[in-house]
Amino acid sequence: xxxxxxTSSSRRQLPxxxxxxVVSLLVxxxxxxxVVLWAINTGQGILATAETDSQVSKVLDEATGxxxxxxxxxxxxxAGLDDLTNFGPAGGARGDVIMLVRFDSSTSAAQxxxxxxxxxxxxAGYGQNRINAAYAxxxxxxxxxxIRDSLGVEVNHYVEIDFVGFESLIDELGGIELWFPxxxxxxxxxxxxxxxxxxxxxxxxxxxxxxxxxxxxxxGTWVSVNANDIGRTERQQEVVRAIAAELKRPSSIxxxxxxxxxxxxxxxIDSTLASSSVADLAWTFKGILAxxxxxxxxxxYGKNIDGRSVVIADEPDAGTVLANFRAGIAFSSQxxxxxxxxxxxxxxxxxxxxxxxESKGFLVESVGDAATGDYAQTIVLVPEGSDNGExxxxxxxxxxxxxxxxxxxxxxxxxxxxxxx
Numbered sequence: 001x002x003x004x005x006x007t008s009s010s011r012r013q014l015p016x017x018x019x020x021x022v023v024s025l026l027v028x029x030x031x032x033x034x035v036v037l038w039a040i041n042t043g044q045g046i047l048a049t050a051e052t053d054s055q056v057s058k059v060l061d062e063a064t065g066x067x068x069x070x071x072x073x074x075x076x077x078x079a080g081l082d083d084l085t086n087f088g089p090a091g092g093a094r095g096d097v098i099m100l101v102r103f104d105s106s107t108s109a110a111q112x113x114x115x116x117x118x119x120x121x122x123x124a125g126y127g128q129n130r131i132n133a134a135y136a137x138x139x140x141x142x143x144x145x146x147i148r149d150s151l152g153v154e155v156n157h158y159v160e161i162d163f164v165g166f167e168s169l170i171d172e173l174g175g176i177e178l179w180f181p182x183x184x185x186x187x188x189x190x191x192x193x194x195x196x197x198x199x200x201x202x203x204x205x206x207x208x209x210x211x212x213x214x215x216x217x218x219x220g221t222w223v224s225v226n227a228n229d230i231g232r233t234e235r236q237q238e239v240v241r242a243i244a245a246e247l248k249r250p251s252s253i254x255x256x257x258x259x260x261x262x263x264x265x266x267x268x269i270d271s272t273l274a275s276s277s278v279a280d281l282a283w284t285f286k287g288i289l290a291x292x293x294x295x296x297x298x299x300x301y302g303k304n305i306d307g308r309s310v311v312i313a314d315e316p317d318a319g320t321v322l323a324n325f326r327a328g329i330a331f332s333s334q335x336x337x338x339x340x341x342x343x344x345x346x347x348x349x350x351x352x353x354x355x356x357x358e359s360k361g362f363l364v365e366s367v368g369d370a371a372t373g374d375y376a377q378t379i380v381l382v383p384e385g386s387d388n389g390e391x392x393x394x395x396x397x398x399x400x401x402x403x404x405x406x407x408x409x410x411x412x413x414x415x416x417x418x419x420x421x
Contacts, residue, residue, distance in 0.1 A: 165266025167202030195371035345373030375417035
């Protein structure tokens with residue numbers, strides 16, 4: 001249970017580089033998390049520009065051991081946006097994105113667990129409702145308590161960022177790169193991109209992260225793909241990985257102060273985080289910088305309750321995911337999830353590859369065609385920091401690994417080339 005009397009001196013102290021951004025993480029409108037793990041030289045004064053919440057600090061759990069868990073909320077506040085064309089007239093702010101981020105210094109690991117905003121849970125004092133209603137009913141404090149009571153996860157720190165903060169971070173980075181197997185759009189969020197590797201500015205990245213009506217142009221027809229809240233949380237984690245890649249670039253490191261400042265000006269953090277010392281654990285979490293980010297979405301299924309569309313935790317899978325998160329066990333310990341795309345224009349190649357991969361213990365989640373059919377080599381696309389590509393290539397006995405952006409619904413994308421035996 002939380003200790004309402006704890007002070008900043010009794011709570012685990014944070015290193016400067018971790019505090020300024022990990023804390024500032026990343027979130028926004030449907031997107032979230034990512035820690036500017038590298039902002040070692042950024043001054044503590046930057047946090048002074050962030051809004052603080054002293055009430056939420058009273059319900060946070062004291063950190064023990066080698067890990068820290070942040071609750072990251074992406075607020076859908078429109079305040080400060082220049083263009084509201086694709087955002088609607090909604091006023092105020094809601095908890096549009098909910099993510100738990102766990103950092104473990106003993107393993108140099110980072111985990112992101114996305115919580116669907118329509119998850120049906122008990123909210124203390126208000127009965128059963130969607131989990132994001134906790135934010136609307138009782139603010140950050142009730143949201144923290146609901147997460148702990150419903151999911152059994154301790155929360156050490158709180159970070160909230162709005163649409164403007166997200167856009168500002170992306171633009172300060174000079175955009176992010178994402179790979180699209182087909183031209184994609186979302187008429188509601190305003191997304192409109194071509195196939196291939198694209199560099200997205202803050203506005204376009206936000207449209208991608210907010211997309212719930214996502215479509216791809218496949219064989220001349222617009223097809224809905226993961227066009228729901230679960231698909232959206234997967235896209236959010238995909239953007240997080242892309243931001244992580246940008247943060248590690250030398251040019252981003254030299255501009256750490258400006259990037260952190262752009263984020264801090266549009267975020268709210270717990271007051272303990274804002275006042276904590278940066279001295280004691282200066283390098284405790286340094287190893288995470290070179291590691292990968294392990295992401296998952298809480299397994300759920302849809303249901304209609306009293307005329308409302310909600311999602312229910314899908315057991316026993318949901319319980320397993322939560323147990324792994326609490327214990328710091330990698331989500332990827334399950335069979336690798338693979339998307340297979342035909343990249344050689346030979347009929348049946350993707351299907352044959354799928355059967356080969358499944359015979360070797362991989363889980364093929366979807367099969368389709370690549371945007372072009374002129375791949376000379378089989379490409380195994382994996383996110384930065386992942387060693388899954390080598391595992392797949394070794395199993396196949398051919399192909400090359402390429403680092404890029406992979407939809408979070410998969411661990412890798414295999415594009416079948418002309419080199420298939």
